[in-house]
Amino acid sequence: MRVAIVGIGIHKFGRTPELSGVQQGACAARSALEDAGSRWQDMQFGYGGSYSAGNADALGNELGLTGIPFTNVLNGCATGGSALLAGCREIQSGAADLGLVVGFDKHDRGAFNASPAEYGLGAWYGEVGMMVTTQFFAMKLQRYMHQYDISVDTLARVAQKAYENGALNPNAWRRTPLGLEEIKSSPMVNDPLTKYMFCSPAEGAVALVLCREDHAHRYTRKPVFVSAAVMRTRLAGAFEVYGPTVSVTQVPNATELASRAAFEMAGLGPRDIDVVQLQDTECGAEIMHMAENGFCAHGDQEHLLHDGQTRLDGRLPINTDGGCLANGEPIGASGLRQIHENVLQLRGAAGRHQVPREINTAYTHVYGAPGVSAVTILQK
Amino acid sequence: MRSETNSRAVDATLFDWPASDPALKASRCLECGALAFPAGTNCRNCGAIAVTQERLPRRGRLWAWTIQRFMPKAPYRSLETLATFTPYGVGYVELPGALCIESRLTENDPRKLRIGMELELVIYPQWLEEDGTAVMSFAFKPV
Numbered sequence: 001m002r003v004a005i006v007g008i009g010i011h012k013f014g015r016t017p018e019l020s021g022v023q024q025g026a027c028a029a030r031s032a033l034e035d036a037g038s039r040w041q042d043m044q045f046g047y048g049g050s051y052s053a054g055n056a057d058a059l060g061n062e063l064g065l066t067g068i069p070f071t072n073v074l075n076g077c078a079t080g081g082s083a084l085l086a087g088c089r090e091i092q093s094g095a096a097d098l099g100l101v102v103g104f105d106k107h108d109r110g111a112f113n114a115s116p117a118e119y120g121l122g123a124w125y126g127e128v129g130m131m132v133t134t135q136f137f138a139m140k141l142q143r144y145m146h147q148y149d150i151s152v153d154t155l156a157r158v159a160q161k162a163y164e165n166g167a168l169n170p171n172a173w174r175r176t177p178l179g180l181e182e183i184k185s186s187p188m189v190n191d192p193l194t195k196y197m198f199c200s201p202a203e204g205a206v207a208l209v210l211c212r213e214d215h216a217h218r219y220t221r222k223p224v225f226v227s228a229a230v231m232r233t234r235l236a237g238a239f240e241v242y243g244p245t246v247s248v249t250q251v252p253n254a255t256e257l258a259s260r261a262a263f264e265m266a267g268l269g270p271r272d273i274d275v276v277q278l279q280d281t282e283c284g285a286e287i288m289h290m291a292e293n294g295f296c297a298h299g300d301q302e303h304l305l306h307d308g309q310t311r312l313d314g315r316l317p318i319n320t321d322g323g324c325l326a327n328g329e330p331i332g333a334s335g336l337r338q339i340h341e342n343v344l345q346l347r348g349a350a351g352r353h354q355v356p357r358e359i360n361t362a363y364t365h366v367y368g369a370p371g372v373s374a375v376t377i378l379q380k
Numbered sequence: 381m382r383s384e385t386n387s388r389a390v391d392a393t394l395f396d397w398p399a400s401d402p403a404l405k406a407s408r409c410l411e412c413g414a415l416a417f418p419a420g421t422n423c424r425n426c427g428a429i430a431v432t433q434e435r436l437p438r439r440g441r442l443w444a445w446t447i448q449r450f451m452p453k454a455p456y457r458s459l460e461t462l463a464t465f466t467p468y469g470v471g472y473v474e475l476p477g478a479l480c481i482e483s484r485l486t487e488n489d490p491r492k493l494r495i496g497m498e499l500e501l502v503i504y505p506q507w508l509e510e511d512g513t514a515v516m517s518f519a520f521k522p523v
Contacts, residue, residue, distance in 0.1 A: 113453035122418060124391035126455035128506050128517045129448060130482055135470050138446035146495045190446045191490050236414060236425035245417050246443070246472055246480040 003088040004216035004223040005378070007036025007209030008343045011104070013327040014173030016203055021053020021330075025104035026062035028205035032100065036209040036219040040064055040100075043209075045090050047083040048102035049073035050332035053203075056102055068099075077279070077366045078231050079103055080206070080335025081374020085229045087210045097212050104205030105330030112201060119242050119370050133281070133369060134198065136241045138190035141284030145192065148299035150287060152192060156183040157305045158283035159197050159325055165312065166326025168352040173202055174326040197283040202328025206336035208343075222347045227361075227377045228265035232258040234371025241369040254373040255279075255365065259293040262363075262375035270294040273377070274359045275345050276316060277338035279367040280323040290318070293365055293375070317355045320345060335374055338364035342378050387514040390506055393418050397516055402503050403435040404481065404518060415479055437475045438501045439523065445471035445485065445493050457507045457515075473499050473520045486521040498523040 009031025011024040019027070025048070033040055040063040048056030049072055057070040075082040080103040087101040112133055116126040125131050144150060160180055166172035178196055186195040209219070216223035234240045234254045237247030263269055276295060280286040287305075291298045295316060304310060310318040321327065321341040324334060342362035344350040364376045389397035395404050407416050409423035410430040417436065422429045451458075451465040460466065469485030471493070486502060487493055499520035506517040 110453065111450070113455070116455065122391050122393070123455060124394065124517065126452075127390060127457045127515075128484060129452050129456045129458070129468065130470060130484070131455065132448065132452050135446055135448055139444040139470065139472060142446055143444035143495060188447070188449055190448060192446075244482050246482075248474060248476075248478065248480060 001092055002213045002225045002227060003091045003210050004213050004225055005208050005339070005343055006211050006216055006219035006223055007032040007038065008340045009033070009035060009207045010171050010337065010340050011205040012171045013204030013330065013333070013337070014202055021050050021104045021106035021203065021205070022058045022062060024106070024203060024205035025050070025056065025059050025102050025207070028104065028207040029059060029063055029100060029102055032207035032209050038098065038209060038219060041066055042098060043068060043100045044096035045087065045099035046070035046102065047073055047086045047099070049075065049079040049083055050103065050105045051076065051079065053104055053106040053332065056104070059102065075231070076370070076372050077331055077368025078335065078372040078374040079332045080339070081229065081231050081366055081376065084208065084226070084336070084339065084376065085231055085374070088226055088229050091210060091212055097215060099210055100207060101210060101336070102205070102207040103332040103336040105332040106203040107201035107330060109201070114242070114369065121242065121244070125244060131242065133241055134190045134193070137282050137285055138193050140239060140288065141282070142192060144284065144288050150299070150302055152184060153180065154287065154302050154305050155192065155197055155283040156180045158280065158286045159183045161311055162280065162319060162323050162325035165320055165353055166322030169321045169326070172322045172326045173328045174322065193282050193284065199281055199324035199329045202330050204327065204330040204333045204337065206333050206340045208336060208339065224343045224346045224378050224380060227268070227379045228262040229376045230258050230262040230265060231372065231374040232261065238371060240371030243371065253292065254371045255289060255292045255367050258373040258375040259365065262377055263294065266377040268361065268377060273361050273363045275320060275342065275355050275362045276318045277320070277323065277341055277364045278318055279365055280319055280325050281329065283325070285367070286318065286323065289365060289367065293363070312353060312355055320350065320353050320355060331368070335364070335366040338366065339376060339378065346378060346380050386512055387505065387516050390515050390517045391418070395503065395518055397503065402501070403438050404501065406434055406436050406479065407431040408434055417479055417481055436478050436481070440473040440475040440499055440520070442493065442495055442497045442499055443472040443474040443480045444495065445469060447488055447490055459507050469493060471520070484517070484519040486519050492522065
């Protein structure tokens with residue numbers, strides 16, 4: 001049995017100094033409940049998480065302490081995907097009919113400074129200056145550009161598209177379109193990536209109401225069904241964030257594992273997907289993730305982006321809400337933001353960032369430290 | 381390089397120090413043969429607890445790189461302040477027949493770095509402790 005998404009809610013991404021992360025989570029939850037025409041008191045379970053803004057079950061203080069099982073999820077960039085997966089299993093097992101999943105966050109400005117010990121690494125790894133996520137993305141991209149002839153212009157096109165889509169999305173943070181030259185000539189952060197090619201840690205919240213497939217029409221006229229929800233972790237030797245070594249022989253990464261499993265679970269292939277949300281921590285990540293998720297051959301991104309194929313009106317629209325680049329990265333919320341966007345696209349309710357054709361099948365992908373990835377495939 | 385009496389390795393498992401011919405130390409699984417750095421007491425591939433130590437090659441080729449242009453937040457430690465911070469190179473170095481190792485690079489000029497160039501291991505002081513002890517780490521330097 002598939003699980004239906006019957007309510008979605010979002011608190012605007014960016015900076016909201018007057019609200020805590022939990023309060024932003026509560027705003028998103030109230031919107032999702034209203035969207036499903038249901039009450040918090042009807043929810044039979046909750047799964048949710050944040051990385052920097054506290055336990056998600058503190059939402060009970062905002063929404064009401066109803067005694068339900070609420071499980072806090074702490075799974076890096078896969079927090080939202082893991083919460084959704086757990087919620088789906090709760091319903092598929094028959095343990096519950098209706099519940100809420102939520103992700104929110106509120107990070108300090110500047111790059112993340114993770115603790116090596118929390119990742120099972122020696123203190124030295126941080127002390128010598130290698131515990132920096134931006135370095136990983138830059139090194140992976142530097143090698144990828146060398147192997148597959150990807151140009152700096154192609155990187156800049158990803159950011160240009162992100163800020164264009166962000167400008168059309170009232171919930172996005174960065175809503176000012178930028179030109180290719182402005183993106184390329186902004187200060188270099190980690191070669192070859194400039195400031196405007198990176199997303200920034202930020203704030204935001206998203207919640208979803210889930211129910212049994214056969215109950216969906218009690219709550220909405222436009223249910224969206226979860227055809228696959230998958231989470232995978234790294235293999236020994238793969239090239240992943242916070243990895244002191246990589247094998248000299250190629251090992252599939254967490255994204256490739258999650259993507260393959262999701263397509264298999266849904267019984268679909270990349271050609272069946274109408275709209276795609278990919279982890280775009282920086283421009284290169286979106287480019288590399290296009291191929292790792294099976295949407296093109298390595299190196300084809302150069303001409304696909306030149307031809308505008310990933311824009312809203314292209315053959316394969318990617319990050320239609322502006323992605324992490326335009327929304328920022330609240331770790332606990334980003335995975336569910338992608339799902340929120342895909343539900344809007346499937347309902348035909350995305351407004352100015354709606355893809356201008358029929359959308360039946362939509363794909364999300366997140367990736368983060370220390371080599372975790374979550375993928376979903378949603379259908380009408 | 382500093383004298384033996386006032387320096388120590390940033391982590392004793394990474395390389396022998398002091399040493400006249402230092403090399404990075406890895407562990408090899410006696411069951412599946414997988415090599416790991418830093419050396420562990422078990423295998424990160426199959427979980428076996430029977431491992432042996434070996435020295436890694438001192439020379440290799442640049443596999444991936446970037447320049448770190450902003451000063452990392454704590455736990456980063458160095459002799460620098462935000463005002464004196466100097467960007468540094470970071471890369472993965474392919475040690476033939478062994479592993480690609482993530483390492484600082486002595487070179488921070490992007491025009492002088494290219495994938496495939498030959499590099500060799502050096503040991504350098506990352507910071508000084510209050511009593512003057514130099515805390516040594518590893519880097520790779522163009523040959």
